[in-house]
Amino acid sequence: MVDRASPPDWIVEQPVxxxxxxxxxxxxxxxxxPYLQYVLFGIVLAYILLPLQRRLEEYLRPMIAASITIVVAILVILLPLIYILTVALRQTSQLVTAVRNGGVDLETIERTLAERGYSVNLTGLYESYQDAITSGAQGLATGVLDIVGGLPGIAIGLTITLFVCFALLRxxxxxxxxxxxxVPIDDAIQRELFAELDQLMQASVISxxxxxxxxxxxxxxxxxxxxIPAVVLLTVLAFVLTLLPLVGSFGxxxxxxxxxxxxxxxxxxxxxxLYGLLIMVSDTYLRPALIGRTSAFNSTIAVVGIFGGLITFGAVGLFIGPVVLGGVKVVLDISARERADGTAAGVGPATNAESDSDPADDP
Structure with a gap:
């Protein structure tokens, strides 16, 4: 590593x-x-593909290995993901249309529930909240149309994602x-930060x-x-809910x-x-085995990070949000430790000097 002045000296000596x-x-x-979420998606994608890149670099140059890795990412990750989301959006649109056109047979459901001793006036509830349901359905339909209308921007964003991923891999x-x-931070602290962030990325993005x-x-x-109808939509919804440690697929x-x-x-x-309960039981074994015990990645950070990340970064915030919050915790922990070490180092010599100059110890 190249020797450099300490951060405060460097800042003071070179203010301009x-x-x-x-x-x-x-x-x-x-x-x-403007394209922050696509840049972050490129970072996440590069982290996922890094093991494949390292394996290919054992036989190929980094440029060729990165090119092959990007092609694999397009074929194995991006195209299936785009297809699944397209089907989910189509099923959402069909569901919205069915609700707006009265395609849900509420009377049959009421009659079946009444036979089992549950008296529920679903028709009355629907009529009472028809305006809210209609406006919500229109909002969903508008959202789908906005996504379709924004396809050129999405294409540009995905191109940026692939370039960022390629550059990071190569x-x-x-x-x-x-x-x-x-970065004006000691190399040892930087290495520790990188190691902690790697654990957070492993826990949030991979596991x-x-x-x-x-x-x-x-x-x-x-x-x-x-x-069950709309299986793809329900599967995508189950995936999102299962990311939340306290919710899960039972939603x-x-x-x-x-x-x-x-x-x-x-x-x-x-x-x-029974099948759903079995899946929930498997979560008890899968999550600790794959995520492990990362101190900066706990349930609170995961839940707040996911919801806050969705609002701040878009869809990629599902993965980046917990990493950001966990990274803040890591930085604060290291900062507090370094401050305590610096205080102890400053107090120790002074205490020893006073002890050495104590008149009671003189002969």
Whole structure:
């Protein structure tokens, strides 16, 4: 590592250069901000693909390895993801249309529930909240149309994602060395920060997503076997809910089980309930095994990070939000430790000097 002055000395000795550096960072953020979620998606994608890149680099040059990795990402990740989301949006649109056109047979559901001793006036409830339901359905339909109308912008954003991912895979070593040089933090602290952030990314991006994907796919298979409509939409919803440690897939299978009871399919409802409980039990073993015990990644950080990340960063905030909050906790912990170490180092010599000059110790 190159020797450098301590951060306070460097800032004081080069005030103009410091101001220019801060101005450059601010302007760079303004340029990146319109496509921030796509840049973050590129970072997440590069982290996911890094093991494949390292394996290919054992036989190929970094440029060729990164190119092959990007092609694999397009074929294995992006295209299936786009297809799944497209089907989910189409099923959402069909559901909205059915609700708006009265395609849901509320009278049959009421009659079935009444036969089982549950008197519920669903028709009255629907009429009471018809305006709210209609406005909500129109909002969903408008959202779908906005997504379709924004396809050119999405295409540009995904292009940025692929370029960011490619650059990070090919030039990651140079980027790390550059960060060591330009960030005014001791190298040992930087290495510790990188290690902690790597654990957070592993927990949030790899392990947590893998747990959610496994449970969502299992539930989707069960729903498909039972002939439940809008299976893809429900599977995507189960994936999102399973990312939340305190919610899980029961937010999908429980309402569907009630729906099956209302349709006079009690055996299917009981089967889905037992199957859903089995999936929830598997969460008890999958999550600790894959996520492990990362101190900066707990339930509170995960829940707040996911919801806050969704609002701040968009869809990619599902993964980045917990990493950001966990990273803040790590930085504060390291800062407090370094401050305590500095205080102890400052107090120790003074105490020893006073002890050495104590007249009572003189002969």
């Amino acid at each position: 250069l410091t101001a220019l550096a801060l101005l450059g960072v601010a302007l760079g953020l303004l340029v990146v901000l 030039d990651r070593e140079q980027l790390i060395e550059w960060l060591y040089r330009v 947590n997503v893998l747990v959610a994907a496994i449970q969502a796919v299992l539930l989707g298979v069960g729903l498909a076997v039972l002939g 999908v299978w429980l309402p569907v089980s009630i729906y099956l009871v209302a349709l006079n399919r009690p055996v299917a409802a009981i089967g889905l309930t």
